[in-house]
Amino acid sequence: MDFALPRELQDYLARLDAFIDDTIRPLQARDDNERYFDHRREWARTDFERDGLPRPEWEALMAEAVRLADEAGFYRFSLPREYGGEDGGNLWMAVIREHLAAKGLGLFNDLQTEHSIVGNFPVIVMLRDFGSPEQKERYIRGALEGGFHLSFGLTEPEHGSDATFMATRAVPEAREGRAGWRIDGEKMWTTGMHTASHCVVFARTEGKDGDARGITAFLVPSDTPGVRVEEYLWTFNMPTDHPRVSFTDVWVADEAVFGEPGGGLALAQAFVHENRIRQAASSLGAAVYCIEESVRYARDRTVFGQDLSRNQAIQFPLVELATQAEMLRLLIRKTAWEMDQMPHPEVERRLSDKVSMCNYWANRLCCEAADRAMQVHGGIGYSRHKPFEHIFRHHRRYRITEGSEEIQMRKVAAYLFGYMGPRKNAVPAPTPRSSTPAKPRMVEAAQ
Incomplete structure (x- = not known):
């Protein structure tokens, strides 16, 4: 090894x-x-x-x-x-x-x-794996040369993590002799819509609420009649390019269908593991930056006639953060290495829990490290003359986006308890309980 x-x-x-x-x-x-x-x-x-x-x-x-x-x-x-x-x-x-x-x-x-x-490049990976030959030829080149910019319309005002309950609908409808679809609904957090040439819109085309099947992805040109940016949602960390977008009587031809009809959620999840492991590594790196800057400042700062770093109240919290960073680095690299040893579809079946572990813990660690850096630096750390408040405000979003940490912990739990993943057949099913209460055992008192 x-x-x-x-x-x-x-x-x-x-x-x-x-x-x-x-x-x-x-x-x-x-x-x-x-x-x-x-x-x-x-x-x-x-x-x-x-x-x-x-x-x-x-x-x-x-x-x-x-x-x-x-x-x-x-x-x-x-x-x-x-x-x-x-x-x-x-x-x-x-x-x-x-x-x-x-x-x-x-x-x-x-x-x-x-x-x-x-x-x-999650967009190019999506196009490579799910696009039609015409979509690949047109849009991959456009993405690399700058003429094609894609936003992502999955989350809705009333539906976030529960994507299978989305309210946006698409129904078949022909116009001017061309087969196509009419889309009606609303999306939230469609990042980059202000410069996007197209939006990937996910809409239910069949089935009932809660079904994983029956959701289809569409490549909708952003200037299509009926596409409207309703408002840009101001966030903890500005600027914002995350609008709420409405789709009213939006019509697209059949050629706009992206991937398998009814299989849109597979497309939405196709690149999530690569994104999450890389984003976890970025959060780890930002955490390390906060830790190292705090150590440097504590060695240089003099309080009560000695280095600030002499105080255990300064040392011990940074020691704990540094320890977590070291362990997390090993898990991230081991998981990334394992991902490279298998075809991409196998990652979901065998490693998805480890990717989630890396991601939710790295995002939490980064926020804790930025908060501690502000505390170690005192007033100047809280100010905008240091980058820690910016790092905190930015990385705090990742505990919600890319799958909230609760959703990712639920994935880990499903693997751990054998509801899915490699342990599904290894963890024994619970033994049915008898409906008849057991009789109390009578214990004779010792003479």
């Missing part, structure tokens, strides 16, 4: 660091671009007079960083080689994501917007 990182991966991280130092940091320092990362961050990034949306110049800066990373050969690392990538696996991506997040905030990796110079 060898826990050492492969030499090739270590070399890759070194090249990545050199690219950041030589190309991305100078771009961040140019033309007052630092305003997006200091205590004025939200005002610089957020257009409060335009529904709280990201400012176009902020999004343009991220796009320029991505362009440079793509030219340097880093951005598409996780993609298959047929799309210009390097077939980067889950282990490498987990290590890279932790490495970048542990550097703190910067143009090289800004998790608030899911921006990174090493990209994550």
